[in-house]
Amino acid sequence: MVFPERTIAGNCVFLGTNNKERKRDTAGSAVRLHSMTGKSIVFKKKADILLFLIPGMAALCFLILSGMRNGQTAVHPQLEILTGNKVFGVYDLAEDQTIRIGDTNVCEIRDGEVRMTEADCPDQICVHSVPITGEGGSIVCLPNHIVLRVTDADHAKREVDSIAE
Amino acid sequence: MRQKCRNRIWMTFFIVPVLISLVFAGTVMSGCGEKAPKEASGTGMYFDTVVDIRIFAENADELLQGCFDLCEEAEKTLSAHREDSELYQLNHRKGQPAENRGAEEASSDTQTFEVSEELASCIRRGLEYAEMSGGKFDITILPLRDLWDFESENAAVPEQDKIEKELARVDYRKVHVDGLKVTFDDPETQIDLGGIAKGYISDRLKNWLREQGCTSALINLGGNVSVLGTKPDGSSWNVGIQEPFADRGTVFETVEIDDGCVISSGTYERYFEQDGQLYHHILDPVTGYPAVTDLQQATVVGKDDVLCDAFSTICILEGQEEAERIAEANGLNVRIYFVGADHEGAWFSRSGQ
Numbered sequence: 001m002v003f004p005e006r007t008i009a010g011n012c013v014f015l016g017t018n019n020k021e022r023k024r025d026t027a028g029s030a031v032r033l034h035s036m037t038g039k040s041i042v043f044k045k046k047a048d049i050l051l052f053l054i055p056g057m058a059a060l061c062f063l064i065l066s067g068m069r070n071g072q073t074a075v076h077p078q079l080e081i082l083t084g085n086k087v088f089g090v091y092d093l094a095e096d097q098t099i100r101i102g103d104t105n106v107c108e109i110r111d112g113e114v115r116m117t118e119a120d121c122p123d124q125i126c127v128h129s130v131p132i133t134g135e136g137g138s139i140v141c142l143p144n145h146i147v148l149r150v151t152d153a154d155h156a157k158r159e160v161d162s163i164a165e
Numbered sequence: 166m167r168q169k170c171r172n173r174i175w176m177t178f179f180i181v182p183v184l185i186s187l188v189f190a191g192t193v194m195s196g197c198g199e200k201a202p203k204e205a206s207g208t209g210m211y212f213d214t215v216v217d218i219r220i221f222a223e224n225a226d227e228l229l230q231g232c233f234d235l236c237e238e239a240e241k242t243l244s245a246h247r248e249d250s251e252l253y254q255l256n257h258r259k260g261q262p263a264e265n266r267g268a269e270e271a272s273s274d275t276q277t278f279e280v281s282e283e284l285a286s287c288i289r290r291g292l293e294y295a296e297m298s299g300g301k302f303d304i305t306i307l308p309l310r311d312l313w314d315f316e317s318e319n320a321a322v323p324e325q326d327k328i329e330k331e332l333a334r335v336d337y338r339k340v341h342v343d344g345l346k347v348t349f350d351d352p353e354t355q356i357d358l359g360g361i362a363k364g365y366i367s368d369r370l371k372n373w374l375r376e377q378g379c380t381s382a383l384i385n386l387g388g389n390v391s392v393l394g395t396k397p398d399g400s401s402w403n404v405g406i407q408e409p410f411a412d413r414g415t416v417f418e419t420v421e422i423d424d425g426c427v428i429s430s431g432t433y434e435r436y437f438e439q440d441g442q443l444y445h446h447i448l449d450p451v452t453g454y455p456a457v458t459d460l461q462q463a464t465v466v467g468k469d470d471v472l473c474d475a476f477s478t479i480c481i482l483e484g485q486e487e488a489e490r491i492a493e494a495n496g497l498n499v500r501i502y503f504v505g506a507d508h509e510g511a512w513f514s515r516s517g518q
Contacts (some may be wrong), residue, residue, distance in 0.1 A: 056255050083295040085209050123435075130414030137414065138208065143316070147215055149208050160405035160416055161396070162217070164427040164464060165388030165434070 075154050077134035079114050082147040083109070093134055093150070104144045116141060116147055137163075202381070202397055205229040211236040212362065213242055213316075214387030220374070221381040221397045226381055232370050239369065242283050243362045245307055245355075251284050256307065256355040257349065259436050275347045281326070285345045285363050287358055288355040294475040295337040296363070297495060301482040302475060303450040307357035308334045315446040320437040322444060328453040335450050350444040352392035364428065364474025367391035371470075387502035388434075409461040409504050418464075418502055418510055424472045431462030447481045456482045459506050463488065476501075489513055 007137060081088040081101060091109060098108045098117075105126070106118035113131040119141050126141035136153030140146070155161065204501040205225035208217045216236055220228050246248040255278060280288075291304035308331040312323050337351040358365070371393045374382050381392040383402060392402045404427040405416035420427050432445035432455070462478045463480030465473040476499060480488040485503050492499060492515055501513045 050303045075213050082210075087466060109466055122320075125413055132414075138215070138217065139413070142214065145210055149217075151206070157323050157483070160403045160419060161219075161392075162383055162385045162390045162402075163388075163405040163414060163416060164390045164429045165407040165413065 075152060077136075077153050079109060079151050080109075080151045082149065084145050088146075090151070096165050101146055102144075105141055105146050107139075107148055114139065114150070116148065119144065119146075173233070201505065204397075205306045206232065206262070209233050209236060212387065213246065214363070214364075215385075216387070217385040218370075219383045220379060220490045221376075222379045224377075227376055228374060228382075231373065231377070232384075233375060233445070235370055239283070239362075239366045240389050240398050242281055242503070243287060243358050243365070245357045248396055250354060251281060251460065252358065255280065255284070258349075259352050261339065274352060275348060275350055276348050279345050279346050280322060282345060283369075285304060285342055285347060285415060286394065287362065288340065288347060288356060289342045290365070290471050291356075291358060291361050291475075292337060292340065292342065294472075294479065297308060300337065300450065301456075302360060302479045303335055303337045304333050304356050304358060304360065305340060305354050306448055306450055307355040308353075309450070309453055310357060310446075312360075313448065315435045315437070320444075322439055332450070332453040336363065336448075360478045361471050361475045363387055363389045364426070364470035367426065368470040368513075389426065389428045389470070389474060391428075392422060393424060395423045406502060415448055417504070420464075420466055420502075422466065425466065425468050426473050427464060427466050428470070428473040428477045429462055429464040430481050431460070433461060434457065449482060458482070460483045461506060462502075464502040464506040465499050466502070467497070473499060487511075 001138050050053045074075040079091040079093055081091070081099065084099065089099070091097065093109060093112050093114070096110050100105060100106050100146060104120045105116060108115050108117045113133055116126040116129060118138050118165045119126050121141055121143035123143065126139050126146070129139045130137075131141055132148065132150055134150060134154055136155050137158070138147055138149040140148075192291040202221045202223055203225040204219065205228070206217070206223050207229050208215060210216070216233075218229060218232050220232070222228055240247060242248065242251045244367045245256065247253060258276060258278065288304065294302045295304060309328070312327060312331045314320060334351070334353045334355070336354070338349075338356045340356065341348040349406055367384050367386045367389055368391070370384055371382070371391060374393055380394040381397050384391045384393075386406070390404045392404075393400055401421040401423050404420045404422060406418040406429060407413065408415040408417035408428065409431050410433045411417070414425045429513065430447065432443065432447065435446040436443050436455075438444070447456050447458075448454065458481050459480055463485075464475050465477045465480070476488075476492070476497065479491065480501065480503070484489065484504065488501070488503075491497075492501070492513075494516075497515065499515065502510055503513060505508045
């Protein structure tokens with residue numbers, strides 16, 4: 001498709017530095033936007049707005065879709081607590097809180113780190129576990145069948161993909 | 166004239182960008198299929214332990230569910246403590262031997278049962294490693310293990326006469342497998358597949374995933390790490406090795422692997438202290454007590470999950486020198502990371518590798 005040059009020129013955007021020019025523009029059905037520098041950008045016709053709006057929307061579409069493709073735009077790590085094979089609750093890692101898990105365990109989210117702070121189990125392995133973060137990992141209290149795990153974790157940042165014990 | 170011009174403007178600034186964005190969207194959406202497979206991850210509790218699985222595939226959710234279904238199935242076959250499992254039924258055969266399973270009794274003491282392919286092959290592999298270790302790795306140790314009961318809140322050293330009584334029931338040579346037939350020479354013998362069942366199951370999960378066309382997955386089955394292929398971007402998996410006696414989750418050493426497993430055993434896994442002495446859960450079938458060993462931990466890296474699972478325990482039972490000798494003598498295709506009693510780690514690779 002070939003565009004005649006004058007068409008494009010005729011729909012050009014004028015920065016309102018030239019008073020004469022601006023006057024001439026305002027005579028039509030112009031829309032005026034004020035930029036941060038105090039200079040105003042004047043659109044001559046509705047089509048001029050579309051000139052910016054449509055490619056802008058196309059770019060937005062592209063960003064959202066490519067985000068969906070990588071699955072990374074929505075990384076929002078959550079703490080998921082499992083008791084047995086059931087989900088006990090899901091909590092925001094960004095929100096500091098203390099969570100009671102039944103009568104046996106207590107865990108805590110503090111500055112994006114999750115710890116098991118109390119457990120009535122004999123081995124206390126869960127209490128003596130390295131805190132987990134948004135990078136993934138889990139803390140297990142085997143005697144009480146409780147698992148703290150991070151879902152939607154940012155695995156790429158973690159030093160290891162898993163730990164052999 | 167003016168109307169014409171306006172139409173052209175609409176053509177230029179509305180229709181064209183819309184078309185372009187549609188084309189973009191199309192390529193992006195179709196790209197989903199080839200470039201970045203979907204990820205699904207889940208955690209479940211089976212075999213008294215935690216199973217953590219990450220799968221990368223188009224149908225990742227479906228495959229993840231399939232894996233957990235397989236775990237459930239395997240638990241119903243191989244668990245020594247779940248009362249409805251096939252193994253539990255086999256171990257508690259006394260009094261009602263044959264009827265349930267359509268097996269025939271050959272003599273008063275010898276009992277033969279037909280079992281599932283899965284259970285038969287798992288017992289067969291267990292006996293293979295019992296032979297390899299000269300009986301140190303003994304799959305009939307269950308009565309002794311139940312006596313020590315390391316999972317208990319009040320774990321303590323059992324009385325000597327009780328240890329001797331249960332020890333008399335431990336002897337893998339009284340179990341024979343022929344096809345699907347398992348024969349016991351002694352009605353008192355009980356089987357515990359704890360030393361290899363996890364390896365057997367991760368192997369099975371990986372084989373199934375492979376059959377389904379999956380090329381990237383990570384399985385952590387109660388601390389046994391097993392991976393299928395590479396990460397989706399083609400890079401190797403990084404597997405950390407737990408530091409013995411440190412807080413859970415403390416990484417001591419890192420291994421890079423594709424398509425293989427990293428399996429650790431150690432005295433730090435489960436133990437109790439009594440009178441200033443540490444009693445760990447890896448029992449020596451000769452003495453009836455925790456194995457005397459020069460190792461805190463042995464981590465076996467290889468391609469065969471069952472072998473690596475069994476051999477990591479054999480290392481603790483035998484000590485470093487003897488474990489290295491067995492690995493050489495049997496031509497085992499493994500690398501081992503030993504952590505000695507001095508808390509120093511060292512890699513062993515079989516010569517010629």
